[in-house]
Amino acid sequence: MAAMPDNTHSTDSGRQRTQRRRARLFALRSPIPHSVSLSVTIGLFLSLFGLWALASYGEWVRPVFLPTPTGVLQRAVTLYQQEILVRDLWISNVRVFSGFLMAVVVAIPLGMLAGNMRIFSAAIDPFMGFLRYMPVPAFIPLLVLYAGIDELPKILLIFIGTVVQMTIMVGDVTRQVQADLIRAAMVLGANGREIFRKVIWKGSLPGIVDTLRINLGFAWTYLVVAELVAADEGMGFRILRSQRFMQTDTIFLYILLIGLLGIIFDFLFRRFHRWAFPWSQEGLRK
Numbered sequence: 220m221a222a223m224p225d226n227t228h229s230t231d232s233g234r235q236r237t238q239r240r241r242a243r244l245f246a247l248r249s250p251i252p253h254s255v256s257l258s259v260t261i262g263l264f265l266s267l268f269g270l271w272a273l274a275s276y277g278e279w280v281r282p283v284f285l286p287t288p289t290g291v292l293q294r295a296v297t298l299y300q301q302e303i304l305v306r307d308l309w310i311s312n313v314r315v316f317s318g319f320l321m322a323v324v325v326a327i328p329l330g331m332l333a334g335n336m337r338i339f340s341a342a343i344d345p346f347m348g349f350l351r352y353m354p355v356p357a358f359i360p361l362l363v364l365y366a367g368i369d370e371l372p373k374i375l376l377i378f379i380g381t382v383v384q385m386t387i388m389v390g391d392v393t394r395q396v397q398a399d400l401i402r403a404a405m406v407l408g409a410n411g412r413e414i415f416r417k418v419i420w421k422g423s424l425p426g427i428v429d430t431l432r433i434n435l436g437f438a439w440t441y442l443v444v445a446e447l448v449a450a451d452e453g454m455g456f457r458i459l460r461s462q463r464f465m466q467t468d469t470i471f472l473y474i475l476l477i478g479l480l481g482i483i484f485d486f487l488f489r490r491f492h493r494w495a496f497p498w499s500q501e502g503l504r505k
Contacts, residue, residue: 283465303457384437
């Protein structure tokens with residue numbers, strides 16, 4: 220009589236492989252498959268959307284407080300047909316990126332000087348620390364007084380809200396360039412300008428790009444505050460105006476659009492970072 224095949228060993232091996240895969244998913248800083256990462260992200264957003272749909276269509280919450288997804292979509296179509304939606308998107312992006320680019324032009328040089336020269340650090344660090352704790356909306360009356368009520372004060376408010384944190388973060392990034400690299404450049408005969416340009420700048424660039432990604436998010440958070448300044452269009456203005464008339468579908472629409480734009484810009488920054496600095500990507504490989 221033929222012996223029955225023993226599947227115990229293969230079953231145990233399969234269980235061990237499954238356990239190892241699960242352990243890797245929750246291991247500190249261990250890379251996970253892209254398909255798993257994408258599934259988790261999509262699953263989270265679908266779960267949140269499902270809760271929203273369940274609560275709104277099931278009328279667990281009154282529509283004036285929680286509009287339905289179709290109500291928000293219909294509102295988007297209406298605003299688009301009225302040529303309001305596209306105009307608001309355009310003007311808000313112009314304001315955000317104008318203030319953000321102004322902050323980039325100022326913060327990167329100041330941060331690099333503060334991070335590498337003690338004389339500049341003594342001047343810049345305490346001043347930025349002083350400004351960091353000032354509430355940005357407190358500057359609105361002065362900006363209106365000095366710059367009027369046109370586009371300039373709105374852009375300046377985003378600039379003020381972004382430049383301080385960006386300067387501090389750029390300074391911290393440049394301080395992390397390894398001292399051994401700087402000493403090696405000195406031994407090879409590089410002067411101060413060459414060290415600054417070829418060692419410190421290039422060594423700091425991946426961290427600076429990541430700093431810009433983070434601070435672009437800060438710039439968007441100041442949009443609603445900036446559009447308090449005598450605005451009559453823009454995403455932040457539309458949210459504040461809709462609050463007065465209890466148009467929660469419009470509020471939800473513009474909040475979701477700002478979040479969607481944030482995801483898109485964050486994704487683009489991350490893709491550029493991976494493309495430009497593949498050697499700086501962190502990951503534990505086994």
